[in-house]
Amino acid sequence: MKSFLAKAYLWVLLIMLYAPILLIAIFSFTEAKVLGNWNGFSFGLYRSLFTLGSHTSLMDAVANTLIIGLVSSTFATLHGTISAIGIFNIRNKKIKGTMSTLNNISILNADIITGVSLFLLFVSLGVTQGYVTLTLAHITFCTPYVVLSVMPRLQQMNPNTYEAALDLGATPFQALWKVIIPQVKGGMVAGFILSFLLSIDDFEVSVFNLGTNGLQTLSTFIYADSRKGGLTPELRPLITIFFLIILAILIYANVKSAKQKKTSKA
């Protein structure tokens, strides 16, 4: 009985949580301009979403989001991993503490403050805002998460393996590549996925650092579109596709970590 009530509670809440997305998904299969009207089943919205030329600005925004997401999460992963190794090996407790405090600032900070502060930085330096500043902003808020995902792997590692590699004649770079990286790879992958998701999800930092050249990411496009009033109907299939992609990434990550746990137990 107790377990039944608990299950029922979870399912009611889940249905409520997913009702909005499900509604969007259902109405992505009809061509009605207004959501809620059903004009019969059709793939029309999906077709017009992917037809070249009909929604260039929307697809441009999607492309920008994915490119900036990939570039910034790749950079953040490399940069964050090297930095985590560096921070992990600082002996001085005070310096180490300062570094991890600095690393945590942007994680604990509100996105809007990160956005405004970076905006003021670029304005003060006289940098024209655009693709570069937007990517830099994304790298700024992604890297700390990579550092945080790699750090626990370093703590689990046997510290003598690196020294052993050096004693056996490896250069520091070889030791990094052949000894440390393989052992922290899991943390790097987790950091990369997290960075990518954070980057494509971001709105509040992006909106302040886009510049005025008409550069849009998906979030800012949706925002601008919703301000104009009537929402582009093609957003419905797009939201549905994004939802499915994220679902796939999440299931992949969960299955993988479950497998790893199994193999590490065996």
Place this chain on the structure above:
Amino acid sequence: MKKFFSFLSRRSSWSVPYFIFLLIFIVLPLFLILVYAFRNQEGQFSLENVKTFLAEKETINTLLYSIGIALINTLICIILGYPTAYILSNSKLNQSKVMVALFLMPMLINVLMRTLATVALFGFLNVPLGQTTLIFGMVYNYLPFMILPIYVVLNKLDKSYIEAAQDLGANPITVFVKVTMPLSMPGVVSGIMMVFMPTISTFAIAELLTMNNIKLFGTIIQENINNGMWNYGALLSLIMLILIFVTNIFNDDKETSSVGGLI
């Protein structure tokens, strides 16, 4: 040259570029907020913005209103989220990891997509947009952020404490009130951090959920920055920053507040 190479081969020095990076992209920008906040349009030091803030009743009212909405939102999220996290972490009631992932997944979906979907749902159900939909929408958006940290703490909780309490004759309610609840408090505090502050500072969500009828503090910051009132916007950001700093003093558990627990 040799010195340079020995510096490079010390692993601790690999953190130097990141240190410089953090100084330029985290510390300096925050410092600039402070500088801009106490400057007038001519670029001289002044308290003009502070005076404007204190004179403008509307901004202060918005700040208080935002805090009120954030409090209500946080409270509802605790009431709905705590039992969820409890059930999810309890091996007798739930064994499925996928169930956990399903509850946390909404936080990975673009915030504007989620909000627009919520607005669409309200439109579909013919609910007029206003304060009620604002609160509902906020709960929709922030519930997963409350569930995650509580779940993480409850999941790590040493079950032998509970067994010990049961062995000593405590009934289930006493066990919960005296053992489980106090031990899960760090998770609740992290959850409050992840819900309360973001509610005050978001801008687009409130705009979309109320057809721009209700403004939250974040909206005012954004409007000022967008309209070229950088100095006043910076002062409002500074106020926000102080609020975040004050609430963070109460939260020392950084591990659970990270979204990293999801993957």
